[in-house]
Amino acid sequence: MFDILQEYDIMEKFFCMTTDSASNNGTMVRQLERLLEEEGIPWNHEVHHIRCLAHVINLVVGAFLKNLVDGDGISFKTVLLKIRSLAKALRRSTLLWEAFVEICKYYHINPMTIPVDVAPRWDSAYGMLEIVIYLRKAIHRLVDDYSKELGEYRLTDYEWELAEVLLVFLMPFKRCTKRFECGNKTPEIGIFTLSI
Numbered sequence: 339m340f341d342i343l344q345e346y347d348i349m350e351k352f353f354c355m356t357t358d359s360a361s362n363n364g365t366m367v368r369q370l371e372r373l374l375e376e377e378g379i380p381w382n383h384e385v386h387h388i389r390c391l392a393h394v395i396n397l398v399v400g401a402f403l404k405n406l407v408d409g410d411g412i413s414f415k416t417v418l419l420k421i422r423s424l425a426k427a428l429r430r431s432t433l434l435w436e437a438f439v440e441i442c443k444y445y446h447i448n449p450m451t452i453p454v455d456v457a458p459r460w461d462s463a464y465g466m467l468e469i470v471i472y473l474r475k476a477i478h479r480l481v482d483d484y485s486k487e488l489g490e491y492r493l494t495d496y497e498w499e500l501a502e503v504l505l506v507f508l509m510p511f512k513r514c515t516k517r518f519e520c521g522n523k524t525p526e527i528g529i530f531t532l533s534i
Contacts, residue, residue: 339366340373349379354386358393392518399460399511406504414504417497418455418463421470424477424491425452434484441483442476449476464512467505474498 343349352374357363367383374381406414428434429451442449452469455462470477481488493501 339370343374349374349377352379352381354388356388356390358390359397363387390518392515395511395515395518396460399508403460403463408500412496412500414500417493417500417504418466420491420493420497421452421466421501422454424481424488425454425466425470427488427491428452429454431487434480434487437484438476438480441479442473445475445479447473447476449473460508461512461515464505464508467501467508471498471502471505 339355343352355367355370357367364387367387371381371383403414403418408414428438439449450469450473452473453462453465455466478493481492485492
């Protein structure tokens with residue numbers, strides 16, 4: 339980073355750096371502060387190192403999902419595990435996928451592949467839940483028709499309710515994360531500029 343600042347002759351203009359919370363980034367900004375001070379440029383890593391808010395939200399919600407239980411002690415992880423396992427089973431079997439597509443057509447539902455969530459990205463669980471809830475009727479029928487292969491992934495009505503509650507709960511975090519992630523070709527910091 340220091341070499342890049344030097345190469346573009348922007349060391350004196352360098353204000354802040356946004357990174358995720360990886361420990362090597364903390365080491366980097368402390369070292370960068372030292373190198374800039376050697377050049378006579380004051381730069382305080384504690385003030386000018388900004389943790390990526392989208393990443394912080396990801397860490398918080400991820401930890402929350404691991405420990406979330408309902409009032410009766412039923413883990414939301416169990417619901418997510420059943421859904422994830424069902425999604426994987428559909429991906430592995432051409433027969434199940436073709437049957438699923440036909441069931442979707444019968445119910446006038448657009449057949450979709452269920453995305454599989456991954457631990458480092460909590461919002462992948464949101465995406466998985468969003469699709470599964472949309473496909474609920476077709477999934478329920480598929481699991482009934484292929485109970486031998488998929489019976490262990492059957493969600494009870496209560497588990498479907500938990501999935502819906504979780505989706506609604508995660509929605510504000512999804513919107514906030516999307517707002518702070520730059521999905522465009524240009525930075526989005528201007529979105530938060532106030533006009534006077």
